[in-house]
Amino acid sequence: MELLFRNVTVLPMDDTLEERVLRNMCIGIDKGKIAYFGAYEPGENAGRVVEGENLVVIPGLINAHSHIPMILLRGSSNDVPLEEWLFEHIFPREAKLTGEDIHAGSLLGMLEAISTGTTALCDMYMNLDAIASAAEKVGIRLHLTNALTSFDENENLEENRSFLQNRLIREKYRDSCLIKSLNGIHAVYTSYPRAWERVRKEAEENGKPINVHVSETKTEQENCIEKYGTTPLQTLDRYGVLDVGCIAAHCVYLTDEDIELMREKNVTAVHCPTSNLMLASGIADVSKYIKRGVNVALGTDGAASNNSLDMFEEMKLASLLQKGISLDPTAISAYDALKMATVNGAKALRLNSGVIKEGCNADLAVLDFSRIGLTPCYDHVANVVYSANGSDVAMTVIDGKIVYEYGRFACGIDIGKLRKAVEDGKK
Amino acid sequence: MELLFRNVTVLPMDDTLEERVLRNMCIGIDKGKIAYFGAYEPGENAGRVVEGENLVVIPGLINAHSHIPMILLRGSSNDVPLEEWLFEHIFPREAKLTGEDIHAGSLLGMLEAISTGTTALCDMYMNLDAIASAAEKVGIRLHLTNALTSFDENENLEENRSFLQNRLIREKYRDSCLIKSLNGIHAVYTSYPRAWERVRKEAEENGKPINVHVSETKTEQENCIEKYGTTPLQTLDRYGVLDVGCIAAHCVYLTDEDIELMREKNVTAVHCPTSNLMLASGIADVSKYIKRGVNVALGTDGAASNNSLDMFEEMKLASLLQKGISLDPTAISAYDALKMATVNGAKALRLNSGVIKEGCNADLAVLDFSRIGLTPCYDHVANVVYSANGSDVAMTVIDGKIVYEYGRFACGIDIGKLRKAVEDGKK
Numbered sequence: 001m002e003l004l005f006r007n008v009t010v011l012p013m014d015d016t017l018e019e020r021v022l023r024n025m026c027i028g029i030d031k032g033k034i035a036y037f038g039a040y041e042p043g044e045n046a047g048r049v050v051e052g053e054n055l056v057v058i059p060g061l062i063n064a065h066s067h068i069p070m071i072l073l074r075g076s077s078n079d080v081p082l083e084e085w086l087f088e089h090i091f092p093r094e095a096k097l098t099g100e101d102i103h104a105g106s107l108l109g110m111l112e113a114i115s116t117g118t119t120a121l122c123d124m125y126m127n128l129d130a131i132a133s134a135a136e137k138v139g140i141r142l143h144l145t146n147a148l149t150s151f152d153e154n155e156n157l158e159e160n161r162s163f164l165q166n167r168l169i170r171e172k173y174r175d176s177c178l179i180k181s182l183n184g185i186h187a188v189y190t191s192y193p194r195a196w197e198r199v200r201k202e203a204e205e206n207g208k209p210i211n212v213h214v215s216e217t218k219t220e221q222e223n224c225i226e227k228y229g230t231t232p233l234q235t236l237d238r239y240g241v242l243d244v245g246c247i248a249a250h251c252v253y254l255t256d257e258d259i260e261l262m263r264e265k266n267v268t269a270v271h272c273p274t275s276n277l278m279l280a281s282g283i284a285d286v287s288k289y290i291k292r293g294v295n296v297a298l299g300t301d302g303a304a305s306n307n308s309l310d311m312f313e314e315m316k317l318a319s320l321l322q323k324g325i326s327l328d329p330t331a332i333s334a335y336d337a338l339k340m341a342t343v344n345g346a347k348a349l350r351l352n353s354g355v356i357k358e359g360c361n362a363d364l365a366v367l368d369f370s371r372i373g374l375t376p377c378y379d380h381v382a383n384v385v386y387s388a389n390g391s392d393v394a395m396t397v398i399d400g401k402i403v404y405e406y407g408r409f410a411c412g413i414d415i416g417k418l419r420k421a422v423e424d425g426k427k
Numbered sequence: 428m429e430l431l432f433r434n435v436t437v438l439p440m441d442d443t444l445e446e447r448v449l450r451n452m453c454i455g456i457d458k459g460k461i462a463y464f465g466a467y468e469p470g471e472n473a474g475r476v477v478e479g480e481n482l483v484v485i486p487g488l489i490n491a492h493s494h495i496p497m498i499l500l501r502g503s504s505n506d507v508p509l510e511e512w513l514f515e516h517i518f519p520r521e522a523k524l525t526g527e528d529i530h531a532g533s534l535l536g537m538l539e540a541i542s543t544g545t546t547a548l549c550d551m552y553m554n555l556d557a558i559a560s561a562a563e564k565v566g567i568r569l570h571l572t573n574a575l576t577s578f579d580e581n582e583n584l585e586e587n588r589s590f591l592q593n594r595l596i597r598e599k600y601r602d603s604c605l606i607k608s609l610n611g612i613h614a615v616y617t618s619y620p621r622a623w624e625r626v627r628k629e630a631e632e633n634g635k636p637i638n639v640h641v642s643e644t645k646t647e648q649e650n651c652i653e654k655y656g657t658t659p660l661q662t663l664d665r666y667g668v669l670d671v672g673c674i675a676a677h678c679v680y681l682t683d684e685d686i687e688l689m690r691e692k693n694v695t696a697v698h699c700p701t702s703n704l705m706l707a708s709g710i711a712d713v714s715k716y717i718k719r720g721v722n723v724a725l726g727t728d729g730a731a732s733n734n735s736l737d738m739f740e741e742m743k744l745a746s747l748l749q750k751g752i753s754l755d756p757t758a759i760s761a762y763d764a765l766k767m768a769t770v771n772g773a774k775a776l777r778l779n780s781g782v783i784k785e786g787c788n789a790d791l792a793v794l795d796f797s798r799i800g801l802t803p804c805y806d807h808v809a810n811v812v813y814s815a816n817g818s819d820v821a822m823t824v825i826d827g828k829i830v831y832e833y834g835r836f837a838c839g840i841d842i843g844k845l846r847k848a849v850e851d852g853k854k
Contacts (some may be wrong), residue, residue, distance in 0.1 A: 018672075074802075075809035079746075079760040112799050132841065218754075278750035278813075280758075294580030307813040308800060317744070319506075324704035324748075325646075331707075333506040372539050373735060373817075375501075376850045382502035386705075386734040415799065423803045 001036070002400060003029040003047035003362075008055045011380060012037070012097050012356040013342050018050030020335065021380045026157070027057060029362040031231055032177065032400040037358050050395070054370040056380055057186065058166035060119025060363035060398065062313040062345025064328045065249040065270040065299025067125050068134075069102045072422060073304040082279050090304060092427040102127045104421045107413060109309060111146035113254055114404045116390025117365030119397070122247060122270070122299070122349055124211055132172070132179050138298070138411050139403040140178070141363065143349050144169065145211050147184030148199055150191045157198045170358050172205065175250045178399060180208070184243065186385045188214040188224050188232045196239040209245030209350070214238065214269075215258070216250035216342035233258045233267075242267050249299060252284045263293040271340065273317045274308075287322040287331040297345040297371055298337075315340035315341050319385060334385035366395035428463070428747040429827060430456040430789075431473035435482045438807060439464070439783040440769050441854070443748065447762065448807045454484060456720035456789040458828040459604065464785050477822070481808055483799040485765070486781050487546025487790035487825065488738040489772025492676040492726025495561075496529045498536035499849060500731040509644065509706050515594065517731060519854040529554045533561035534840060535738060541567055541831045542559050542657045543737045543817025544792030546824070549674060549697070549726070549776055550610055550716045551638055555592045559599070559606050565838050566830040567605070568790065570776050571596065572638050574611030575626055577618045584625045603825060607635065612668065614640040615651050615659045624665040636672030636777070637661065641696075642685070643677035644708045660685045660694075669694050674775050676726060679703055679711045690720040695775035701735075702728030714749040714758040724772040725764075740767050746812060761812035793822035 005027040012022060028036030028046065036042045077089030097105075102125070113121060125131060128146050135142035136294050148162035157163070162184060171179035173201035176178060183203040185196055203210050214232050215360025221231060228235040234257065242265040253268040254262070262269060271286045286296045298314045300306050315337040322331035353361040367374070367384065371392050373382050397402040403410050432454040441447060455463030455473065463469045504516030523534075529552070540548060547568035552558060553793070555573050575589035584590070589611060598609035610630040612623055630637050641659050642648050648658060655662040661684065663669060669692040678696040683756035688698060698713045713723045725741045727733050742764040749758035773781025780788040794801070794811065798819050801810050823831040830837050 027750075072803065074814060076805040079757055079807045081756055085756070092459070107804060108799060115799065169700055225769070274747060277747035278756070279753045280750045280756040282754060283751050300590070303814075307809065310800070311817070313740075313743075314815075317747075320701060320704035320744075323707045323752075324710050327707045327709060329512070329705065330506055331705040358678060370846065372535060372542065372846070375535060375738070375846045376499065376853050378853060380505040382505045384732065386505060387501060387730075389737070389740075389816050389818065393817065406545070419797065419799070426803050426805060427657045 001030050001044045001046040002041070002048070003402070004049045005055070005057060006041060006049055006051040007053060008051065008057050009380060010356055011056065011058045011384065013059050013339060014355045014357050028355065029397070029400045032362055034356060034360050034362050037356060054368060055394065056367045056369050056384070057356065057382060058365050058367065059342040059356055060365050060396065061117050061341045061362055062120045062297065062349065062354060063118050063138070063299055063309065063311055064122045064247065064268070064297035064345045064348050065272055065301055066121050066123045066309070068109040068121060068123050068131060069097070069125050070106040070302030071112065071309070072101060072105035072425070074236070074307045076304060078278070078307070085279065097214070099127050099130045101425050103130035103134055104418060104425065107138060107418055109303065110134055110138040110140045111219045111409060111413065112309045114138060114396045114398070115393065116312065117393040117396055118309065118311050119363035119365065120345070120351060120353060121348060122211060126182065128169045132169050136180055137413065139398055141398055142178060143182050143244050144182045145182040145184030147211060148185040148191055148195055149186040150195045153192050154425065157195055163202060168188035175183045182208045183210045185210060185212040185408065187220065188235055189220055193239050196236060196241050196407055197229065198310040200240045200244055203244040209247055210241055211247045212249070212409045214248040214251050215253040215376045217274055218253060221253040231255055231258050232259055237261060250276065250281070250284065251289070254280045254289065259292050259294060262289065268295045268297050268344070270297045270299045270348065271318055272299045272301040273314060273321050275305040278305045283321055284327055286318065287326060290336065295344050295347050297339055297348045298340045310387045311341050315385045334381045337380060337385050362393060362397055362400040363395050367392050368394040428455045428457050428471045428473040429467070429475070430829070431476045432475055432482070432484060433468060433594050434448070434480055435478065435484050436807060437783055437852070438483065438485045438765070438811065440633050440766060440786050441485050441782045454783065456824070456827045459786050459789055461783060461785055461787050461789050466563060470629060478626045481793045481795060482821065483781065483796050483811070485792050485811060486769040486783055487823065488544050488768045489547045489724065489776065489781060489793050490540060490545050490726050490736065490738055491549045491674065491695070491724035491772045491775050492699055493548050493550045493736070494557060494729035495536040495550050496524070496532035497729030497731045498539065499524065499528060499532035499733045499852070503731060505590055505734070512706065523854045526554050526557045530557035530561055531845060531852065533558045534565060534845055535849050536730065537565040537567045537835060538559055539736045539842065541565060541823045541825070542820065543739065544820040545736065545738050546790035546792065547715040547772070547776065547778060547780060549638060555596045555608065559591065559596050562606055564663055564840065566737065566825055568825055570607045570609050571606060572609040572611030573612040574638060575622055575774045577612040577622050580619050580621065584622055590629060610637045611636045611640040614647065615662055616647055617630060624662060627667045627671055630671040636674055637668055638674045639668065640681040641675040641678050645680060648680040650724070656683055658685055660688055661713055664688060664692070667778055677703065677708070678709065678716070679709045681716065685717055686719050687794040688720060689716065690854050695722045695724050695771070696723045697726045697775065699728040700741060700748050702732040705732045710748055710752055713745065714753060717763065722771050722774050723767055725767045727786050737765055738768050739816045742812045761808045764812050765808060789824055791824040792820050795821040
């Protein structure tokens, strides 16, 4: 056994168990998997033992919607209308990003992610090779896609960089258990039916889900209905996009028919509460979606509209917002929010993670409950979701390896040099 | 000169200056005040010099509505309806709190506050002596009141513990520049007109403002209108409560007439966004209040309904919420939010703090901008409000003294022992 957590408190997020919080537990890890989970010490010796009654182990958090390299544009433009944000600030700066920039930004973003307890990302961006190679260095689980955009209805889609880049990653990381490429459509307003059908065909062939932005803004919703006569989700459905496994980011303006369609076709809605507020897109009524049986995961979106990658913030905000808009304090409980960031994210990515049980991926976040801000502890779940932030993470384990531990990263990246590169590379 | 910050970046929050961010600045501190603020090094030697181009100095944050000892009940009850929260969980537990508990809880809460950059609290609770003595040990600025509650209209108000406790603190800390007692009315629904007039008289005599909960919930609003024919604010105004200086916490349901009354009578509204969402009270339309000239400060409320004392979270949420509910990303800017937590809080408490300029109280929070989560930096204000959290605070200065520095507290309190006392004392 490579690694053993002994005498720790565990939030297994496993609804087949009676208890939500288990004390004095052991978690044994071997070959990237949870090899043992129980109250007694396993017979086998462990290469390393980590213990402490103040350590609370939760499944690693899954950031189900990110644009990691946008960390490069953190704080570059806030408090301005969406159009100005996009066309005057984000797009012009993004156009100047080099592969080196994107690699450096990916490293920085991924270090922030693992240091705040995130173990997997569902990412959408360009220049995938620069991103994937960063994930390999950092040791984070990464499912990524270059999402198709095409404004020219006559484009030869076979040459669209989305397919080419996705295939490149799929081929290059064929043997990686951490890095996978998905399929992607940016959104209904940045392409057209023939393109969606082509992505759907690609997904049928490679068996991976399609990642797509859906109903992020009112304008998107209204324009789509005007152009196609149906909502973005229903429009995509007409072209089979929902039939091959679909991860739909944002979903702020779902209609009742959309919600039913999500449930029926098993589409995951990825709620990005901070970004939706920051860009004044609106507030997705996710407690309704969940009640109606839709799988709802959580994401930070890009750091340019967040401006953090701390999934603890998203959990707290997701719960608070639903309570506030529904005037119902039971709308999304702390446990529901933690589930969104673990179990539901894993379901979206078809990952054998998100719970702590034998046979699952050893993707874990370990919190230090001896911190002042987590004292006292009446309810471990409430403290994790409502009191903790990413800085309370003491240790992050991905694929059985400790990638982060009390401020130090296992990858050995020179942080000072990286920070300087990102700072000097500002656009 | 006792303390000199050299070569630091400063966000002075001083609207008389042209620039919002000043680099390579010096701040000299003597006898609790900012004695020098300028680009050149002061001639005088300093007892201690702190420097670093990555240090960003902001005015210390002012938590304008807290119930500090409620840290003892952090996480004790969440995700339940307000009535159940209050009557089944909070009140029964509060009834069991001893003076020792309240002192320990105050210490813990104040340590959390100073370690996350808060330098002043406007607190409302019971057993003031246990709270004030904690503030003295920790070295935090504390304005507190035992807010009057009285359900018996025949009560001899002269013996109400609110007056007695407030006077005790006023007398005992007569010479303290950190600890002041205010006047307080809990809320319109927990007392009656004769009591309000008595508090108003007390305030006229001692010259300190009245701290009161106003329009926190719809039920409060509706019941007050039913009983008195006017909103809580207008009802209090009829008895002169707004004429002696008033700090009104929550203000979720202000009418247009209320807003005008707030402005006219110079009443501060203390916005508590996390608590208002957590308890499903609603969302105060504070961008409207600000536009109409009302002074809006920020508070965490008690940790039982937050469940943190991190004012960085409140700033971010205050800005995000207003953008989200108004669908206007310019509603509350990062600068506006930082102003709420500094300048506006100081105005509410009549403190010579909240800005960085010569002659002001040396109450400062120093952030470490070399953290991954604050890189890159396009805009210091955006990074402070949208990317930072309390854990990015490297140093906190109150009344010219460094009370917190990179995880260590100047007061020398045994944290392990304190944590154990709070944990063992759970009710």
